[in-house]
Amino acid sequence: MARRTGRRPGNPDTRESILASARETFAEKGYDGASIRAIATGAGVDPALVHHYFGTKDKLFLAAMRAPLDPAELIDAAADGDRAEVGTRFVRLFLRIWDGPGGAAGVALLRSAVGAEWTTTLFREFVVTQILRRAVPKLGLGDEQGPLRITLAASQMVGIAMARYVIKVEPLASAPSEVIVAAVGPSVQRYLVGDLPGVFDQSEPSRVR
């Protein structure tokens, strides 16, 4: 991992140095434990420069992960509207990203996520801080059921990403996206807001069927 010394504004290498330091620091300390100051020190730059280049810590994290999109946008777009269709909207928006120009970045992200222990740790931090923390309140899920519901839904999304875009197994890989939406939407709907007997004994008050 390249380490730079001295502040070199305007140098494109500086941006890469910050991202490399961010990846290392986020993987080592976790998202919450990684300070902009520590990331700046690792890159040999002033913390102000990190803010200048990347804005918030969230945005720096997304850039470090080379995320094809900000999950917050997907979550907001899917959460808006009829709750009876939230699973379908999630799957539809998810496929739109993967079927579009962001798909290649998504494949690269998944490939790197499972490539080594430290990149897996980074990906887990990504799921927890960028997806779980936002989706639980945004979908009005309680803290008791929300996290398991979201990770179940995420497991189905990751599985579709793996089977359709990484492994490319037929006929799933070439099926029209609306066929996948029709097949997978109801599962995601159930995980997010449906009855899950044997999983939760009682509904949380916020749950909408």
Add this chain to the structure above:
Amino acid sequence: MARRTGRRPGNPDTRESILASARETFAEKGYDGASIRAIATGAGVDPALVHHYFGTKDKLFLAAMRAPLDPAELIDAAADGDRAEVGTRFVRLFLRIWDGPGGAAGVALLRSAVGAEWTTTLFREFVVTQILRRAVPKLGLGDEQGPLRITLAASQMVGIAMARYVIKVEPLASAPSEVIVAAVGPSVQRYLVGDLPGVFDQSEPSRVR
């Protein structure tokens, strides 16, 4: 990749040479196109030695993939019994393998599957020849609906493997396996033998709900 010349029965390196040649040949030619003869030539051994060490081409393929189990056994065990519970049985048996001593091999298999283009090709061949071809007739699914149904179910299984055992995102990673069975079993059931409106216009005659 190590290439050996000459037949050296009893040499443990010979076994590894055959497996290395098998991986390369299966990835390059596909399962159907890869002959035992070509694999033996690649390893510099006599074809009879390949049969002696590994038995059938199926068994050689499973050994080359370092598969934690023969999918045929999982499929047979899950397919036996009440059709209304086939999804639940699949998920339960799948989790039993991953939660057991085979889990580490499963994680290694998934990691290697997405590591490079050629290992991904190999994994796709594995899914098609060892899972699809067996599960479609074994579950009495028709050739028209069966392959998509099985790959949808596989997408959910792969997603659980990724989220629970590779990425290890909580609370999914530590949830009791029966909780996962209760949550995911009905999805797999629906993919395999349930109604899928918007996916298939008509049921196939062999389909059982």
